[in-house]
Amino acid sequence: xxxxxxxxxxxxxxxxxxxxxxxxxxxxxxxxxxxxxxxxxxxxxxxxxxxxxxxxxxxxxxxxxxxxxxxxxxxxxxxxxxxxxxxxxxxxxxxxxxxxxxxxxxxxxxxxxxxxxxxxxxxxxxxxxxxxxxxxxxxxxxxxxxxxxxxxxxxxxxxxxxxxxxxxxxxxxxxxxxxxxxxxxxxxxxxxxxxxxxxxxxxxxxxxxxxxxxxxxxxxxxxxxxxxxxxxxxxxxxxxxxxxxxxxxxxxxxxxxxxxxxxxxxxxxxxxxxxxxxxxxxxxxxxxxxxxxxxxxxxxxxxxxxxxxxxxxxxxxxxxxxxxxxxxxxxxxxxxxxxxxxxxxxxxxxxxxxxxxxxxxxxxxxxxxxxxxxxxxxxxxxxxxxxxxxxxxxxxxxxxxxxxxxxxxxxxxxxxxxxxxxxxxxxxxxxxxxxxxxxxxxxxxxxxxxxxxxxxxxxx
Numbered sequence: 001x002x003x004x005x006x007x008x009x010x011x012x013x014x015x016x017x018x019x020x021x022x023x024x025x026x027x028x029x030x031x032x033x034x035x036x037x038x039x040x041x042x043x044x045x046x047x048x049x050x051x052x053x054x055x056x057x058x059x060x061x062x063x064x065x066x067x068x069x070x071x072x073x074x075x076x077x078x079x080x081x082x083x084x085x086x087x088x089x090x091x092x093x094x095x096x097x098x099x100x101x102x103x104x105x106x107x108x109x110x111x112x113x114x115x116x117x118x119x120x121x122x123x124x125x126x127x128x129x130x131x132x133x134x135x136x137x138x139x140x141x142x143x144x145x146x147x148x149x150x151x152x153x154x155x156x157x158x159x160x161x162x163x164x165x166x167x168x169x170x171x172x173x174x175x176x177x178x179x180x181x182x183x184x185x186x187x188x189x190x191x192x193x194x195x196x197x198x199x200x201x202x203x204x205x206x207x208x209x210x211x212x213x214x215x216x217x218x219x220x221x222x223x224x225x226x227x228x229x230x231x232x233x234x235x236x237x238x239x240x241x242x243x244x245x246x247x248x249x250x251x252x253x254x255x256x257x258x259x260x261x262x263x264x265x266x267x268x269x270x271x272x273x274x275x276x277x278x279x280x281x282x283x284x285x286x287x288x289x290x291x292x293x294x295x296x297x298x299x300x301x302x303x304x305x306x307x308x309x310x311x312x313x314x315x316x317x318x319x320x321x322x323x324x325x326x327x328x329x330x331x332x333x334x335x336x337x338x339x340x341x342x343x344x345x346x347x348x349x350x351x352x353x354x355x356x357x358x359x360x361x362x363x364x365x366x367x368x369x370x371x372x373x374x375x376x377x378x379x380x381x382x383x384x385x386x387x388x389x390x391x392x393x394x395x396x397x398x399x400x401x402x403x404x405x406x407x408x409x410x411x412x413x414x415x416x417x418x419x420x421x422x423x424x425x426x427x428x429x430x431x432x433x434x435x436x437x438x439x440x441x442x443x444x445x446x447x448x449x450x451x452x453x454x455x456x457x458x459x460x
Contacts, residue, residue: 006156009163013302015113051313073102167304197228293341306352
C-alpha cells in the first residue's frame with residue numbers, strides 16, 4: 001500500500017509493530033527520542049532483562065523471530081525463594097518442566113527487532129527525534145531533533161503512539177477532551193543491582209530460576225543473564241515503614257540495611273554499594289486510559305495505553321499481544337483505521353485493565369505470601385487440580401503465563417480459585433489432607449454462581 005504510518009517510539013512495541021505493518025505493505029516511519037542503541041552506549045529502558053512467556057513468544061513467532069530470541073534466553077523453571085534463615089526452596093511455575101518463563105535481555109531483543117524491521121525497504125527509523133506534539137485533526141506530528149536542535153513535522157495517514165508510559169501522543173489526547181486517564185503510583189521505588197558472575201565466569205546462584213528474597217515490606221528479585229551474572233532489583237517503600245529508600249543515604253545506611261535484611265545475598269554482591277549509589281531510583285506506575293484513539297488519526301498502543309507494574313512479568317508480553325491482535329485487525333479491515341481502532345479498543349481494554357490489576361496483586365503475593373505455609377500448600381493444590389481436572393482447572397498464574405486466555409478471563413477464574421483454595425488450605429497441614437473432588441466441586445459451584453463456564457475454553 002502507498003499509505004504512510006508514523007510510529008512514535010522505537011522500543012519493543014514500536015519495533016515489533018513496524019515489522020507486522022511492513023509485511024502488510026505499509027510505508028512505516030518510526031521516530032525515537034533516544035539515539036540508536038545499536039551504535040550508542042545507552043540503556044534500552046527501565047529493566048535490563050525481562051521475562052518472556054507464551055503470549056510474547058506467540059507474537060514473535062508470527063514474524064519468524066521466536067527461535068532467534070529463545071536461542072539466547074535463559075529458562076527460569078520457578079521461583080527460588082530465599083528465606084531469612086538462609087534456606088532456599090524452589091516453587092515451580094508450571095505443572096511440569098515444559099512450563100517455564102524466559103529471561104531475555106531487553107536491549108538485545110530490541111536490537112533484533114530493529115534489525116529485522118530495517119530489512120524491509122518500506123521501513124525507516126529516525127533517531128534523536130523527540131515528539132513535541134500532534135495535531136489530532138490533521139494528523140501532523142512534530143518532533144525536535146536533539147542533535148541538530150531543529151524542529152520537524154510529518155504527516156502520515158495515521159499515527160501510532162507506542163512511546164511508553166510517559167507518552168507525548170497521549171498528552172495530546174489529554175488536551176482533546178472526552179478522554180479518561182488515570183495513573184497510580186505505588187509507594188515503592190526500585191533499584192537495579194547486580195550479582196556478578198563468579199571468578200570462573202559461572203553463576204553464583206541457581207541459573208534456571210527467578211530468585212526472590214521476600215521480606216514483607218521489602219523484596220529483592222534476581223534474573224539470570226547469559227554471561228553468568230544476575231540483574232537484581234530491590235523494591236522498598238519510598239518513605240513509609242521502619243526502613244525506606246529515603247533513609248538509605250550513606251554507605252553505612254545501605255550496608256547496615258542489607259546485612260540485616262538480605263544477609264544471605266550480600267556475599268554474592270561485591271559491587272552492591274557502587275550499584276546502589278550509581279543507579280537511579282525507579283518508580284512503579286500503572287496507567288489506564290480510554291478511548292485509545294482519536295477518530296482515524298491516532299491510536300495509543302502498548303505502555304502508552306496501559307502501563308503496568310512488573311510483578312506478573314507481563315508488561316512486554318501484553319504489548320506484544322497488542323501488536324499481534326492489531327495485525328489481525330489490519331488483515332481483516334485493511335486500512336480502515338477507524339474500524340480497526342474501535343475494534344482494537346473493545347478487544348483489549350478489559351484485558352489490559354485485568355492484567356494491570358493482577359500485576360499489583362502479584363506484588364503482594366511475591367512480597368508477602370511466597371513463604372507462607374498456606375500459600376505453599378495452595379501452590380501444590382494448583383498442580384494437583386490441574387493434573388486431575390484439566391478441563392476445569394488451570395492456575396491463575398498458568399492461565400496468564402502459559403496460555404493465551406484473555407487476561408480478563410484469567411482474572412475472573414483465578415480469583416475465585418485462589419479464594420477457595422486459600423480457605424481450604426488454611427485448614428490443613430499437608431497436601432494429602434486436601435479433598436481434591438471437594439475443592440473442584442466448590443470451584444465449579446462458584447463459577448456457576450458467577451455465570452462463568454465450568455470448562456476452560458483455551459485459544460492456544
